[in-house]
Amino acid sequence: MSGISVEVRAGADVLGAGFFILSDIVATARHCLQDQLPEEPLSVKTEDGDVFAASVLSMVEEKDLALLQVSLPDTDVVSRASLPALPYLEAQWRSPYIPALDQVSIRGSIVHLHPQFACAYGGQLRASQLEARPSLDSYEGYSGSVIQLKTLTGPPVGMIIQEGHGAGSRETLFAADMREFVEAFDVLSDINVLDAELETHLSELGASVAREFGERFVVSGRAGGVLPGRIEAIVIQAIRRELNGQNDE
Incomplete structure (x- = not known):
């Protein structure tokens, strides 16, 4: 998958950075656009060097947020957006x-x-x-x-x-x-922001349980057909169901 980062341009001038938040929408800082000359067309340059025309879709000036609509050709089917996550301390x-x-x-x-x-x-x-x-x-x-x-x-x-x-x-x-x-x-509004800290802990826990179960099955001679990755997935799903149940109460 291509990287999500882009360079935001007005004509030949570089205004700042941005990133694909949806497949055809780039997020950037609003102040990066404030020096844009009206007659200069906007564009974004991807990490792969591709350049696409863009236009201002929406802005929230007081929060310094902006979105650009990117004009992608019908032949461009590269998935550049990535599911966002919550930040956490010491990450x-x-x-x-x-x-x-x-x-x-x-x-x-x-x-x-x-x-x-x-x-x-x-x-x-x-x-x-x-x-x-x-x-x-x-x-x-x-x-x-x-x-x-x-x-x-x-x-x-x-x-x-x-x-x-x-x-x-x-x-x-x-x-x-x-x-x-x-x-x-x-x-x-349809984007779900991932709890990255929770997902990290779940993955670590699932991997730990998978290793323990895998070792037990190997010792008992029943390793055939048992995949640690599958055990890890089952453990993570079970924990998620339990957490969702607690949140619903």
């Missing part, structure tokens, strides 16, 4: 976007979750406070970049909207929570 993240040839890819950890972060444009939103590496004098150019977890299959958990300012904030970035997009735009 390791990475960003696939690199603004220029002389810059680097960034990564780090989530150090704080802000339920009501004061956005630079006047709104309040859920945001992750990120510790970024490597340390740069400025992270200008990374706005609109998707941040993806290093666990599971790297689901997107946020979008970089601004960097920290003041003493002790040199390596600090802030990323809008994916739920903000889902709640702000009707076109995204």
Whole structure:
């Protein structure tokens, strides 16, 4: 599957980053579009180097969120979107976007979750406070970049909207929570945001149980037909059913 990250352009000028949140819709930071010249057509460039025409679909200025409608040819059937997830403390993240040839890819950890972060444009939103590496004098150019977890299959958990300012904030970035997009735009209302921390724990538990059962079956001579992966899937499904039952009570 092609990567979800894109470069947002107006004519030949690079405005910032974005990412596919649906197969034909790109999410980006609204402030990346503020310098767009009306006569310059928008486009997005994918990680594979493909360039597609785009247009502004919707914006929420005070939360610095925007969506672009991407014009894809009928022959383009590549799945670029990825199911978003909730951020969680101490999770390791990475960003696939690199603004220029002389810059680097960034990564780090989530150090704080802000339920009501004061956005630079006047709104309040859920945001992750990120510790970024490597340390740069400025992270200008990374706005609109998707941040993806290093666990599971790297689901997107946020979008970089601004960097920290003041003493002790040199390596600090802030990323809008994916739920903000889902709640702000009707076109995204059917997206379910994955609980990544829970899924990680379930996978670890399921794998542990699968290994234990697999070892027992091997010792007893009944290993034939028993697949650890199948046991892991059954365990995870059972736990999910139990959790859903508790939530319904």
